[in-house]
Amino acid sequence: MEKLRYERPVINKIKAGVPDKFGMSTRINTITEIEGIPVKDIIKGYGSPVFVLSESKIRDTYHEAYRAFSTRYPKIQFSWSYKTNYLDAVCKIYHSEGSWAEVVSGFEYDKAIANDVDGGKILFNGPDKSDADLIKAIENKSFIHIDHFDELYSIIRISGNLKLKAKVAIRVNMDTGIYPQWDRFGFNYENGEAWNALNRIMLSNNLELVGLHTHIGTYILSANAYGIAASKLSELAVRVHRKFNHHIKYIDMGGGFASKNTLKGAYLPGKDTCPSFDDYAESITSAIINSEIQPDHLPTLFLETGRAMIDDAAYILGTVLANKRLTSARRSTIVDIGINCHWSLMIIGH
Template sequence: MQKLVYERPYIKKLTAGVMNKFGSRSGGKPFEYIDNVSVKSLIASYGSPLFVLSEKQIRRNYRAAYRAFSTRYPKVQFAWSYKTNYLNAVCNIFHQEGSWAEVVSGFEYQKALGNGVPGNKIIFNGPGKTADELLLAIENDSLIHIDHLEELNQLIILAEGKPNKPRVGIRVNMDTGIYPIWDRFGFNYESGDAWAAILKVINSGKLQLAGLHCHIGTYVQVTGAYGIAAAKMASLALRCKAELQHTIAYLDMGGGFPSTNTLKGSYLPGTDTMPTIDDFAEEITGILTKAGFAHDELPLLILESGRVLIDDAGYLLGTVIANKRLSEGKRATIVDFGVNVLFTSFWYEHQISPAQEFTPNIENMVVYGPLCMNIDVIRESINLPLLNPGDNVVVHKVGAYNMTQWMQFITLRPAVVLIDEQQQVHLIKAKETLDYIERDEHVPGHLK
């Protein structure tokens, strides 16, 4: 008698729902449309895999976030985080909605200028600004957030002889109860380094201290951490007024608000556990309004939100290549996109939906990409209906970071399309070609 192959048990939170004779139907109905546009038609027109962005959802997210803060605080300004998704079409949606640009490199700074953002509405963050990039930012009257002492000294030298003082902010890091502390960037609050940097700016006489900036971390799930940060930022601003007779024009609280993606290792889904943008707004604005500012001297509140504004507006469409059984007996499904394209599969347990009718038979399986690398795992464990080669799938909430952190490795990067508010489809980035990849290669004559 042949011994049965052992398959390890899998524990998953039960989801209540109508049952039939086969059990509960996981995943509900197939996900066949995005903003009333057929998934199958998108793949037929633009190929597989394919990124799809919903303009309607992007605008809805931005307006909800702006409303959450502006109804609680009188002066609010968002600045779109270019590193989250710097496709020009995406950036221009946010700029149309009134967002400034927040950039962290000279490359992103040039993109913002190219998108028509006035220099005085560009915030230049990051630790790696070159002298030429700083000069460009000075000439365009951009807000330059100083990250370290060397940059501060360099700015003082570059400002020599300029007709107008460059507008700068001091980036502050601090203990907010989130560990490890993000102390790599900026000047520390507790040690007094931030105050020393403020004094150096003021005493130089060559720079205009316009504001204070912090970014306490990424995917922060505790609203209270932002309350602590807001209180410490407000205390610095009030100290500037009391001891230096200098008014801080703005406080930039950075980003870091989570989307509703489910982090790896989480038992409950992100939709059930993540604070809402209203929760963060309530915490931050509540602290600032009670901090002790004179009513006519309330600083402008700047937010640099990224993923919370776009993650759920992005989808990745793909196709099943094959199925197989692993040595342990577990089912494995191979799809035509890998971690080189879906970088956030290292972070999240992405929801995956079939894009066509499926059988009620559900099985726990691993979903692999097509790369010749053992790390190419899209989902280590997921309950899905049995999928056949040629079937299509939709990965949800992929709008943030995948189109900036993706890489050309083994396979070409796919096209990106945008569905506008009138349900028209626009190609906003073409699929890569071999000619594109080899364009900058040069082969020495003796190797031809």
């Protein structure tokens, strides 16, 4: 066994784990290995600092999320949120599990195509789609999630010129009891904007309304908020059917589930305070199946879960460069890690 290095003694004030007025202490437990591979070996092979992602943890979390939803609802489709992590190796793990791609820019759209995702399995979100992006998406039969009226009119113009029917959904923002409300993106539910957009789509010859989308925020600690959002989207689907005899093919609940990490200043550990996939799934699926949507026309439930799917699988390893004592007598450590790190990457797979 390797001889342990001498470490000078330090005096630590005992904290029994009770949060003080600043929340839980931000002490981070050190780890010496990841999935059986010693941290030292990883650093020796890949340098320091280095990001490490665990493929098996990614797959396990995906399976857990899929189980929670698919046992409660018959038609589930996850779509990997490229912006959350668009490393090709990471995206390909999700695609190999059956995830489609959710993209928010021409850059991400091209990345999904380069990762062999069929155009018909791409959800195109975001408020900034160029004409060239829209042409590509219409030709590839991707699902375009319209953000605002100017985009709606551009799609009507472009699909008319192309003489092709664009497959579209609208992004809807709404009051779900989460404040401040995320109303920057999409059409508002309460003021009638979303209903107005849906009527315009239904009256256009060039557009096929396929879905309804929302993304209510991120690290949302209330599963109930998702139930409210799913009820509102279901209600829109019912209204579209009543007025136009048209069935919505999917409801997309976006992302925003809280991951299990503890945010700085939080009073209790994330794993104790954050809802589980089961909690979110219960709330969303109850709202849809208890709505007035006809059972033989249940829409597919799309999920664009990002952080809750990958946070636990990622590590950053680094090296202590020096120790210092600050004028306040606090101990300070200089490390080679920062949130701006763009160095090496290792993916531990099987």
